[in-house]
Amino acid sequence: MEWTDEQIVQRTLNGEVEAFGILVRRWEKKVYGLAYRMLGHYEDARDTTQEIFLTVYRNLRKFRGDAKFSSWLYRIALNCCHNRLRERALQTVPLDESPPVPVDASAHSQVERQQKIERVRRALRALPYEMRQVIIMKEYEGLTFKEIAEILNIPVSTAKTRLYTGLDQLRERLLAVKDAL
Amino acid sequence: MSDHHEQLMEYLYQELSPEEARRFEDHLGTCEMCQKDLADFRRLRQALAAWDVEEVPHISLTIDGSPSRGWLALWRAFPIWMRLVTAAAAAMLVLALFNVQMSYHPQKGFQFSASLWPRAELPGAPQPKPRPVGLTEEQVTALIRTAITQTQRETNEQMAAQLQALAAKLRSENERLLIQMANTLRQEQEERLAELEDQLGQPSTVSTLAELFWEEPNSGY
Ligand SMILES: [Zn+2]
Numbered sequence A: 001m002e003w004t005d006e007q008i009v010q011r012t013l014n015g016e017v018e019a020f021g022i023l024v025r026r027w028e029k030k031v032y033g034l035a036y037r038m039l040g041h042y043e044d045a046r047d048t049t050q051e052i053f054l055t056v057y058r059n060l061r062k063f064r065g066d067a068k069f070s071s072w073l074y075r076i077a078l079n080c081c082h083n084r085l086r087e088r089a090l091q092t093v094p095l096d097e098s099p100p101v102p103v104d105a106s107a108h109s110q111v112e113r114q115q116k117i118e119r120v121r122r123a124l125r126a127l128p129y130e131m132r133q134v135i136i137m138k139e140y141e142g143l144t145f146k147e148i149a150e151i152l153n154i155p156v157s158t159a160k161t162r163l164y165t166g167l168d169q170l171r172e173r174l175l176a177v178k179d180a181l
Numbered sequence B: 001m002s003d004h005h006e007q008l009m010e011y012l013y014q015e016l017s018p019e020e021a022r023r024f025e026d027h028l029g030t031c032e033m034c035q036k037d038l039a040d041f042r043r044l045r046q047a048l049a050a051w052d053v054e055e056v057p058h059i060s061l062t063i064d065g066s067p068s069r070g071w072l073a074l075w076r077a078f079p080i081w082m083r084l085v086t087a088a089a090a091a092m093l094v095l096a097l098f099n100v101q102m103s104y105h106p107q108k109g110f111q112f113s114a115s116l117w118p119r120a121e122l123p124g125a126p127q128p129k130p131r132p133v134g135l136t137e138e139q140v141t142a143l144i145r146t147a148i149t150q151t152q153r154e155t156n157e158q159m160a161a162q163l164q165a166l167a168a169k170l171r172s173e174n175e176r177l178l179i180q181m182a183n184t185l186r187q188e189q190e191e192r193l194a195e196l197e198d199q200l201g202q203p204s205t206v207s208t209l210a211e212l213f214w215e216e217p218n219s220g221y
Helices: A005-013 A019-039 A042-058 A069-091 A105-126 A129-140 A145-152 A156-174 B002-012 B018-030 B032-049 B069-077 B079-097 B137-170 B175-200 B206-215
Strands: B101-105 B109-113
Touching (some): A005 A069, A042 A069, A105 A156, A105 B032, A145 A156
């Protein structure tokens, strides 16, 4: 049988530091996906993912096990993303980092695809932070409303209304353009 | 109205039970606003799905530089027993203030005999009736546990500084040996903790003890 996250935490704390590697492998894709979509920037997302796991490791003994490990991990992840965004805002480094668009004319569909992604990226980035995080957690991380509520420490009904408001605003930005989809 | 927004969200992401979904579909049949929302949001979700993450960059962590291996193990190994000693000392102090006698027998465990009135008994005088308490044994145990946890936290903070100094000294030594030692220690202490917790589960004068914690939840802790 596979070790649960919580068991691996225990093993790590018992001195078996290598066990922590299992947790990283298990969660890096999800965590990176979250960071990438929250930050909209490849390098920021990579650095922040590293930072997230380091923060988790350094605070491992604070994990009490009264919440799921994944909820605790997501909470730390969102915190790190938030800090990164704040730093970025202070540095006034433009977040506009367009993904490389293939020049090859035969890759027309590829260009179209990149344009679609770019539109989504911009629309999400323009949303207020609170709504963006809920949309990303629901749509891309596939979390339940209950899990989102636990991570953000908000009532479940608030999680749902935030998602509605977020999608409502996104609709104006993304569906207003005819044939944008 | 906003209730429908919430249900719509659950319906969109398939978090309604079959029964709830059926009821929402009934509503959907009569509500144009929800119909439009649903259609729009489904298109929106398709658009969002276009943004996939193709490859995850290699995540490398340099953990060895941090106060890691021996330190963490050692830190966790140490406090339990000492915490308990402190908790027990604090408990005795509080109990003494309230005319409680506490004794510890290796076989019988902790024993309490307590009263909120002075122990001196007047011959012939009617014994005061114990006041009824609305606490169950579980609640009492929970209260005791809470008190112990709180004491543990305080002791932890004091010890952290000392342990850090100790860990710095030991860091250069053989780490694996350290971890082994720490684990053995910790296991012993955890067994001891379990034993003590069992004993705490059966205080002999539950009701009076409950009153103590009830009336003075903060004293000494
Ligand atoms: Zn409706």
